Every structure is written in structure tokens, then in C-alpha cells.
Amino acid sequence: xxxxxxxxxxxxxxHVRIVMVNTTLPANIGSALRAMKTMGLSKLxxxxxxxxxxxDIEALAAGATDLIKSIEIVECLEDAIKDCHLxxxxxxxxxxxxxxxxxxxxAAERSMQSVIYSQQEVAVVFGREDRGLTNxxxxxxxxxxxxxxxxxxxxxxxxxAIQVICYEMRMATLALADKTVDxxxxxxxxxxxxxxxxxxxxxxxxxxxxxxxxxxxxAEIEFLDxxxxxxxxxxxxxLFGRIQLDKMEYHLLRGIFSRVQALNNGTWKKSKHExxx
Amino acid sequence: xxxxxxxxxxxxxxHVRIVMVNTTLPANIGSALRAMKTMGLSKLxxxxxxxxxxxDIEALAAGATDLIKSIEIVECLEDAIKDCHLxxxxxxxxxxxxxxxxxxxxAAERSMQSVIYSQQEVAVVFGREDRGLTNxxxxxxxxxxxxxxxxxxxxxxxxxAIQVICYEMRMATLALADKTVDxxxxxxxxxxxxxxxxxxxxxxxxxxxxxxxxxxxxAEIEFLDxxxxxxxxxxxxxLFGRIQLDKMEYHLLRGIFSRVQALNNGTWKKSKHExxx
Numbered sequence: 035x036x037x038x039x040x041x042x043x044x045x046x047x048x049h050v051r052i053v054m055v056n057t058t059l060p061a062n063i064g065s066a067l068r069a070m071k072t073m074g075l076s077k078l079x080x081x082x083x084x085x086x087x088x089x090d091i092e093a094l095a096a097g098a099t100d101l102i103k104s105i106e107i108v109e110c111l112e113d114a115i116k117d118c119h120l121x122x123x124x125x126x127x128x129x130x131x132x133x134x135x136x137x138x139x140x141a142a143e144r145s146m147q148s149v150i151y152s153q154q155e156v157a158v159v160f161g162r163e164d165r166g167l168t169n170x171x172x173x174x175x176x177x178x179x180x181x182x183x184x185x186x187x188x189x190x191x192x193x194x195a196i197q198v199i200c201y202e203m204r205m206a207t208l209a210l211a212d213k214t215v216d217x218x219x220x221x222x223x224x225x226x227x228x229x230x231x232x233x234x235x236x237x238x239x240x241x242x243x244x245x246x247x248x249x250x251x252x253a254e255i256e257f258l259d260x261x262x263x264x265x266x267x268x269x270x271x272x273l274f275g276r277i278q279l280d281k282m283e284y285h286l287l288r289g290i291f292s293r294v295q296a297l298n299n300g301t302w303k304k305s306k307h308e309x310x311x
Numbered sequence: 312x313x314x315x316x317x318x319x320x321x322x323x324x325x326h327v328r329i330v331m332v333n334t335t336l337p338a339n340i341g342s343a344l345r346a347m348k349t350m351g352l353s354k355l356x357x358x359x360x361x362x363x364x365x366x367d368i369e370a371l372a373a374g375a376t377d378l379i380k381s382i383e384i385v386e387c388l389e390d391a392i393k394d395c396h397l398x399x400x401x402x403x404x405x406x407x408x409x410x411x412x413x414x415x416x417x418a419a420e421r422s423m424q425s426v427i428y429s430q431q432e433v434a435v436v437f438g439r440e441d442r443g444l445t446n447x448x449x450x451x452x453x454x455x456x457x458x459x460x461x462x463x464x465x466x467x468x469x470x471x472a473i474q475v476i477c478y479e480m481r482m483a484t485l486a487l488a489d490k491t492v493d494x495x496x497x498x499x500x501x502x503x504x505x506x507x508x509x510x511x512x513x514x515x516x517x518x519x520x521x522x523x524x525x526x527x528x529x530a531e532i533e534f535l536d537x538x539x540x541x542x543x544x545x546x547x548x549x550l551f552g553r554i555q556l557d558k559m560e561y562h563l564l565r566g567i568f569s570r571v572q573a574l575n576n577g578t579w580k581k582s583k584h585e586x587x588x
């Protein structure tokens with residue numbers, strides 16, 4: 035079974051439930067479902083929703099309406115989290131209740147480690163649209179979680195907050211799934227490794243044939259003086275060295291150099307019909 | 312001045328513009344402003360919006376209506392990005408156009424490194440609600456950026472996508488602001504954007520003169536058939552788009568193209584002493 039398989043990722047994420055307390059607007063429930071499904075989460079628990087069911091839920095859920103039938107409705111927060119091992123209460127940083135507080139990213143990393151390595155159940159609890167969670171509700175959580183926002187403004191609505199949390203849960207799962215395969219590889223990931231190429235990148239060895247070719251071509255068209263090359267060869271290395279050419283591009287460029295050489299030494303001439311244009 | 316100061320973070324983020332192309336729903340523009348302001352971004356450019364202005368923009372922007380007055384409206388994407396150094400086009404992973412592709416997180420890290428260490432201007436371009444960006448628009452970007460989503464479902468709407476991108480931009484800024492305190496950490500970053508070049512990097516607008524030049528030169532030496540260019544122009548954009556040329560390199564390459572053109576049309580000839588060699 036491929037550890038990167040989407041079904042496996044979703045299976046891990048099925049152990050993270052989103053809990054919404056006393057939600058007033060059905061549209062927010064629909065948006066939450068959509069945000070969840072986009073990131074691979076599937077379990078929503080509603081604690082005493084103000085308006086349920088409601089057509090807005092289906093409307094906002096868009097293609098995620100299949101998750102509606104598995105929504106669980108409970109009367110109090112304790113019922114929503116009783117079988118959970120790790121409970122996060124969402125909170126603005128300014129809360130007065132003193133509690134261990136994690137940013138969304140480390141909270142998600144912690145959550146998915148607990149799910150994947152310790153088969154735990156995780157809940158992230160979101161409060162009312164207007165006033166969040168009460169201090170009593172926040173005290174039921176192991177940790178509080180906050181999303182670092184612009185402190186001069188800082189009002190994510192509940193659907194946006196769920197979006198960010200679900201995104202971080204997915205990212206944490208992908209990172210962990212990655213690590214369980216090959217910890218070695220993860221250590222060495224650099225920028226370019228994140229790119230997805232159709233063609234393999236050329237090796238250092240191939241590039242060592244590339245530079246003499248471009249320099250020879252430039253010398254032939256007297257753009258580079260071999261007796262006094264100045265900084266030109268170095269500039270070319272710096273320039274092409276940071277591209278990381280793929281094989282297709284490598285052959286494309288060497289093909290251009292060869293054409294210029296052939297043009298210059300007379301072994302290639304413009305075709306006749308082109309001359310007439 | 313505290314490097315974590317919210318004003319400093321927002322100042323860095325002011326160099327990242329969000330560009331929305333042909334947006335149909337004003338509500339999405341309002342939601343975008345809210346998502347931006349929550350994360351500290353402030354510059355929105357609209358390319359030929361379908362409906363503007365519209366009361367829904369103010370309604371959905373909630374407390375972010377102050378950003379409306381600084382919205383820039385332009386007629387085409389080129390105008391929106393001409394003074395930018397680094398342009399990201401948002402794209403679903405399934406796109407057929409092959410292009411360097413980064414996930415949202417490394418794209419944001421790359422962006423904020425470019426802003427903070429190299430004083431660059433960054434644009435992230437979002438497409439139409441129904442069909443995203445055209446291949447022509449995507450080809451104007453240095454990189455494509457994607458948000459890793461549930462591949463069995465995977466439909467973030469444009470406002471949600473902007474939310475996630477803006478969140479990652481803020482997270483990357485916070486992380487870098489952290490690192491600038493500790494110079495040791497900065498020393499180990501390998502990305503080209505961190506290197507201190509002697510020369511300023513060229514803008515998107517300058518590169519828009521570069522591509523026609525190389526294509527014209529290649530057409531003249533019949534390496535490219537203007538009537539049937541196939542994928543060659545696209546490959547050249549992909550290749551040089553990810554280098555980020557500095558001014559010296561830009562003039563160096565354009566000098567080479569001009570020499571080849573002059574050689575080809577006979578206005579430049581090899582010097583006599585070279586012929587005798």
C-alpha cells in the first residue's frame with residue numbers, strides 16, 4: 035500500500051474531528067464541510083447547532099454533501115469529545131484563561147503524530163460565531179490552538195479558521211507520511227526537490243560538457259576572447275548553474291549552440307525559400 | 312524596532328500582491344480582501360473584473376474595507392505584473408502545461424526570501440472562478456503554485472485558495488523574521504533568492520522583451536519555425552523564467568542573440584586574423 039495514497043491520507047485524517055459549538059449560521063456548517071473535504075477530513079460533530087438542518091448547509095457544502103449524512107449532533111461539548119485523546123480548543127491569543135497554547139502548525143503536527151504513531155483520536159473545537167468558546171469549554175481542551183493573524187485586525191470567521199486548521203492537518207499528514215518512507219530523503223529536501231518535472235534533471239557531469247560547448251561557440255563567434263575571457267565563463271556558470279536544466283532543455287540549448295557553430299563555419303546555410311522572403 | 316512587530320511583518324507582506332483575473336463574483340473579491348487583511352497583505356490587483364464596483368465587495372470584506380481604496384484595476388495580466396520579479400500562477404496539479412511547480416508552503420518561503428533579502432516584488436495570480444488561468448496566462452509566471460488537496464475532490468474556491476496562500480505568506484514571514492535575528496540560520500539557506508547579487512534582477516517587463524528577441528533570433532537561424540513553433544517558445548519561457556536573470560546576465564544574453572543575428576544576416580563577419588587561424 036502506497037503511503038502517499040490519497041485513501042491512506044484520508045484514513046489518517048478520519049481520526050481528526052472538527053467540532054462546532056452552537057453554530058448560528060448554517061452557511062458556516064456547509065463551508066466547514068467543503069473545507070474539510072477539500073483537505074481530506076470527514077468527521078464533523080455539531081454541538082447544539084442553532085439551526086439544523088437547513089438548505090444553506092447543502093448549498094455551501096457544494097460537492098461535499100456526502101459528508102452531511104455522517105454529521106453527528108450532540109447536546110454538549112463533553113459528548114462530542116468523550117472518546118478523544120487530544121482536544122484542541124480554538125482561541126484568540128488574547129484570551130485570559132492561561133493554557134498551553136500552540137500555533138496551528140505545531141498543533142497539527144502534534145495531532146497527526148498522535149494519530150499515526152499512537153492511534154489517538156483528535157478533536158479541534160470551534161466556538162460560536164460571535165463569542166467563541168466559553169472559558170468552561172476551553173478548559174476541557176488539552177491545548178488551545180491559535181492561528182497567527184494580523185494582530186491589528188485579526189478576525190478569521192469560523193469557516194476560514196476551519197479551512198486553515200484542516201489545511202495544516204493535511205500538510206502535517208503528508209509530511210509524516212513522507213517521513214515514514216524515507217527519513218533520509220526528507221532531510222535533504224531543497225527547493226528544487228519540490229518541483230515536479232516531466233524530465234529528469236541533468237547531472238553535474240553532463241553540465242561539465244555544457245560549459246565548454248557554450249564557451250567554444252561564443253569564442254567562435256568572437257563573443258568571448260579565449261586569451262582574455264574575463265568573467266564571462268564564470269557568469270555563464272553562475273547563470274546556468276542555478277537553473278538546473280532538465281534533459282530536454284539541455285539538448286535544446288546544445289542544439290542551438292551547434293546550429294550557431296554550423297552557421298558560423300558555413301556548414302549550415304539558410305534554406306532557399308527563407309532567403310526569398 | 313522589534314522584528315516581530317506587526318507593522319514590520321505587514322511591511323514585508325506589502326511587497327506581495329494578489330492578482331485576480333476576470334473575477335465574476337464580487338463576493339469573492341470581498342472575501343479575498345478579508346483573507347488578505349487577516350494575514351497582513353494589503354495589495355490587490357484586479358485584471359478586468361466582470362463586476363466592479365459592487366456592494367457585495369464591501370459586505371464580504373467586513374473590516375477590511377479600507378483595502379478597497381487601494382485596489383488597482385488593470386486591463387490585462389501583463390500590466391498587473393510588469394514591475395514584479397517573481398510571479399506565481401495558481402494551477403491545479405492536473406494542468407497539461409509543464410512548468411516548475413511549487414506547493415504553497417515552499418512557494419511562500421521562496422517569495423518572502425525574495426522580498427526580505429532581495430527587495431523583490433512578488434505576485435500570486437488567481438484565475439477565473441470557473442476555469443482558472445489560461446495556458447497563455449500561466450506561461451507568464453516564473454512558477455506555478457498549487458495547494459495540496461484531497462485529490463478525490465479537490466475544489467478550493469478562489470477565496471479559499473487566497474486564504475491559504477495568504478496564510479502561508481504570513482507564516483513564511485514570521486519564520487524569516489525569526490531567522491533574521493539568528494544570522495547563523497540565514498547562512499545555511501541555499502536558495503538562489505538569498506544570494507546577494509551584484510546586479511539587480513530584471514523585471515517581468517524586461518523579460519517580455521527578452522523572449523521575443525530569442526524567438527526572433529532562433530527563427531532567423533531556422534531553429535524555430537514561426538509558422539509551427541510547437542512547444543519551443545513555451546520551453547524557453549519555462550527555462551529562463553526560473554532563472555531570474557540579473558541585469559548583467561540579461562544584457563549578456565541579449566548581446567549573444569544580437570551577435571548571432573548579425574552573423575546570420577551578414578552585418579557581422581569574423582575578424583580577419585581569426586580567419587587565418
